[in-house]
Amino acid sequence: MTWNKTHKKNTKERVLQSAAQLFTQEGYEKISINQVMEHAQLTRGAFYAHFDSKSDLYAQAIKTAANNAHQAISKTTSDDIASLANHYLSATHRDKLLPQSCPLACLITDITQQDQKVKSVYTDVFKAFITNIDKLTNDQQRSFQIATLMIGGIALSKALEDQKLSDSLLSACQSAISTLANINKPSTDI
Numbered sequence: 001m002t003w004n005k006t007h008k009k010n011t012k013e014r015v016l017q018s019a020a021q022l023f024t025q026e027g028y029e030k031i032s033i034n035q036v037m038e039h040a041q042l043t044r045g046a047f048y049a050h051f052d053s054k055s056d057l058y059a060q061a062i063k064t065a066a067n068n069a070h071q072a073i074s075k076t077t078s079d080d081i082a083s084l085a086n087h088y089l090s091a092t093h094r095d096k097l098l099p100q101s102c103p104l105a106c107l108i109t110d111i112t113q114q115d116q117k118v119k120s121v122y123t124d125v126f127k128a129f130i131t132n133i134d135k136l137t138n139d140q141q142r143s144f145q146i147a148t149l150m151i152g153g154i155a156l157s158k159a160l161e162d163q164k165l166s167d168s169l170l171s172a173c174q175s176a177i178s179t180l181a182n183i184n185k186p187s188t189d190i
Contacts, residue, residue: 008049008050011042011046011049011050012050014040014041014042015036015037015040015042015046015047015050015051015057016057016060016061016064017040017064017068018036018037018039018040019031019036019040019057019058019060019061019064020061020062020064020065020068020100020103021039021065021100022035022036022039023058023061023062023065023103023107024065024100024101024102024103024106024107025096025101025106027106027107027109027110028054028058028107028110028113028114029110032054033047033054033057036057055114055115055117055118056117058114058118059117059118059120059121060121062103062107062118062121062122062125063121063124063125065100065101065102065103066102066103066104066125066128066129068099068100069098069100069101069102069103070128070132072098072099072100073087073088079136080136080181081133081136081137081146081177081180081181082174082177082178082181084133084136085146085149085150085173085174085177085178085181086174088102088150088154089149089150089153089154089157089170089173089174089177090170091167091170093105093154094154094157094158094166094170102151102154103122103125104122104125104126104129104151105150105151105152105154105155105158106154106155106158107122108151108155109155126147129147129151130143130144130147133146133147136181137180137181142180142181142183145180146177146180146181149173149176149177149180150173150177152173153169153170153172153173154170156169157169157170
C-alpha cells in the first residue's frame, strides 16, 4: 500500500516534533531512534523512510526546535529586547517547562561532538537568532553580546545545582541585556 504525500509529510513532521522535544530535553546521546519513534507513536521502520541516520534526524530536529521556540516566544513577548530577554532568561525556560526549549542553549555542549552537517545547521540557527536580535538592536556587535548573554545564561543556569545561584545568574544576564539595550538610546528626559 502506498501512502499519499500528505501522509508521508505528516509522519515526518511527527517524528521531527518528537525528536525536537526529546533532543532538547536530554541531548543526542541519551535519546535513541527507538525512543523518538515511540514518542511519535510510530514504528522504527517509518524512520528510514525519512532520515538517513540519527545524525540526519538530529540536524533536522534542531531546525524544528528552533522554529518551535521562535514561534512560541514571538507569541508571548513584545517587540523589545528586554521582554525577549526576560522570557528567554527565565526559570521556566531553564527548568524545561516551556513546550520547546531553545536548542542553541540546550544543545550547546552536544554540538561540539557532532558531524559537520549538524554543526552547519546549528550555525544557521545561531545566525537566524542573531538576525532576529539585530532587528531589535540595529547593532550587530550588541546583538552578539545579547545573544551570548541569553544562550550562555540559560546554558550555565541549567548546569548549576544551586537554585539561588542559578536564579541570580539569570537576573544578572537580564540586567546586563537591559543595560546593553539602552546604550546610545536617545534620552526622553527634557
